[in-house]
Amino acid sequence: MSDAPVLRMESVRKTFGDxxxxxxxxxxxxxxxVTALIGASGSGKSTLLRCANLLEEIDDGAIWLDGEEITDxxxxxxxxxxxxxxxxxxxxxxxxxxxxxxxxLAPRRVHGASRAEAEERARELLERLxxxxxxxxxPDRLSGGQQQRVAIVxxxxxxxxxxxxxxxxxxxxxxxxxxxxxxxRGLKDDGMTMVLATxxxxxxxxxxxxxxxLDSGVVLERGTAEQLFGDPQQERTQRFLRRIVEAGRL
Amino acid sequence: MTVAKEESGREDAxxxxxxxxxxxxxxxxxxxxxxxxxxxxxxxxxxxxxxLSTLVTGVVLYLVVVNAPxxxxxxxxxxxxxYAREAFPKVLEGLWLNVRLLLICGVAVLVLGMLIAIARTxxxxxxxPLRALxxxxxxxxxxxxxxxxxxxxxxxxxxxxxQGVTVDPVLLGGTALTLTYSAYVAEVFRAGIESVHPSxxxxxxxxxxxxxxxxxxxxxxxxxxxxxxxxxxxxxSLQKDTGLVSxxxxxxxxxxxxIIVGRSLNYTPYIVAGLVFVxxxxxxxxxTDWVTARMDRRRAQGGSI
Numbered sequence: 001m002s003d004a005p006v007l008r009m010e011s012v013r014k015t016f017g018d019x020x021x022x023x024x025x026x027x028x029x030x031x032x033x034v035t036a037l038i039g040a041s042g043s044g045k046s047t048l049l050r051c052a053n054l055l056e057e058i059d060d061g062a063i064w065l066d067g068e069e070i071t072d073x074x075x076x077x078x079x080x081x082x083x084x085x086x087x088x089x090x091x092x093x094x095x096x097x098x099x100x101x102x103x104x105l106a107p108r109r110v111h112g113a114s115r116a117e118a119e120e121r122a123r124e125l126l127e128r129l130x131x132x133x134x135x136x137x138x139p140d141r142l143s144g145g146q147q148q149r150v151a152i153v154x155x156x157x158x159x160x161x162x163x164x165x166x167x168x169x170x171x172x173x174x175x176x177x178x179x180x181x182x183x184x185r186g187l188k189d190d191g192m193t194m195v196l197a198t199x200x201x202x203x204x205x206x207x208x209x210x211x212x213x214l215d216s217g218v219v220l221e222r223g224t225a226e227q228l229f230g231d232p233q234q235e236r237t238q239r240f241l242r243r244i245v246e247a248g249r250l
Numbered sequence: 251m252t253v254a255k256e257e258s259g260r261e262d263a264x265x266x267x268x269x270x271x272x273x274x275x276x277x278x279x280x281x282x283x284x285x286x287x288x289x290x291x292x293x294x295x296x297x298x299x300x301x302l303s304t305l306v307t308g309v310v311l312y313l314v315v316v317n318a319p320x321x322x323x324x325x326x327x328x329x330x331x332x333y334a335r336e337a338f339p340k341v342l343e344g345l346w347l348n349v350r351l352l353l354i355c356g357v358a359v360l361v362l363g364m365l366i367a368i369a370r371t372x373x374x375x376x377x378x379p380l381r382a383l384x385x386x387x388x389x390x391x392x393x394x395x396x397x398x399x400x401x402x403x404x405x406x407x408x409x410x411x412x413q414g415v416t417v418d419p420v421l422l423g424g425t426a427l428t429l430t431y432s433a434y435v436a437e438v439f440r441a442g443i444e445s446v447h448p449s450x451x452x453x454x455x456x457x458x459x460x461x462x463x464x465x466x467x468x469x470x471x472x473x474x475x476x477x478x479x480x481x482x483x484x485x486x487s488l489q490k491d492t493g494l495v496s497x498x499x500x501x502x503x504x505x506x507x508x509i510i511v512g513r514s515l516n517y518t519p520y521i522v523a524g525l526v527f528v529x530x531x532x533x534x535x536x537x538t539d540w541v542t543a544r545m546d547r548r549r550a551q552g553g554s555i
Binding site: 053055078079081082084085086088090092093094095096105106109110111154155158 | 449450452453454455456457458459460463467468471472475
């Protein structure tokens, strides 16, 4: 496999009305690497992920997935989304379906897998993420951490090329954060390419190959975890990290 | 309503009356025993008051009606036992038509209502005429009084003397009912579709499902589940409105009563028909209440539907 980036963004601009949410954003995500997006709430992390999955339409710039421009209006959006898995802050599991049906919906309806194949893979993934006994449960019977792990399984079930994590631990009780982050670590070891927007700085430092600090819709600073956390160059980055340390979160 | 609540309160008290629960050798304190005794006494008092007040209200209403100056005359005209006995079997026979109309129109209304609701939520320029048509349809038929709709369809269509078009008042009446109720039900479905949070659609789309697949597998199932109570409400309403097809001459329960009234000039058969309809709708209404309560409970427990 080549080292050509899985995801590439160039000069991406996104506005909501008068507010510019992303300004001139460039990003390259190499295969089998983890990119962490950090920054204050409202700095554009989530929007960046939503744009990458075409849930939001960008105003200017371009985004490529595996060298193919997905922001071309002629691109097949459904086909693009099939190759990108997303895990949301609020899990967004389908409440009217069991865990198993949540996971097998896309493999069966979108990828044409048979029920047996889809369920076999789903059970295998559930087992691996420590959710073996939960296949028949409805989401509202699960804890937040379990729901989020199911959401990860659901995203993995379609064998995505790229996984986007949108603050997946932000809605969890502190004691449940660890179980979800452990799953992400496991995925990194498996060589999954991931982009995560996160407030868990300690985790970002441990797991990320590349860290981007977003401030008011601009990627203000980027580098390895070591560079960015150890020796931030920008004054704003320093201030942001100092606040995080003061809050006891790093 | 209050009585029911008080009763269930008493049940709770009775359950707690067995105070040795837990199996850990717990002995209830005097404080708890006193408290439970007070609660039981209070519940008994509330029940007694409810019963007394019901009785008094009933007696007062009875006396007011019976002592009204026109009561003997009214009793003879509206509550005549002989005519009631004569009318009852005929009304029941007619009611079978109402039941069949309800079943067939009910299904047609659900299907048509769903199609219209979906048409209204379609996106994209191709579907503009469909969207506009669906919107115009619901606006028109929700505003048009049912009775006028019935007259136009049941009396107007046969007047056209179209080849091959039925003049059967039952079929035409059923069509009119379906037209009006589809508009109501479409709005119920549409409200349901719009009540499903956009994040659900986003989650479905992010998995690669097309717009249509997201609607079919994720949005509609949740929308329909949520809208069961209002849908049942509309069906109860449809059930009684099937009585209106009598204006075209179809012999349903209302018309059956009408025939006897016309002959005897005694209105008792109307009362009989009315009571029969009430008796028919009560199980449906109770069922609706039960479903609603069950869903409210689930929501109250923090679960989504």
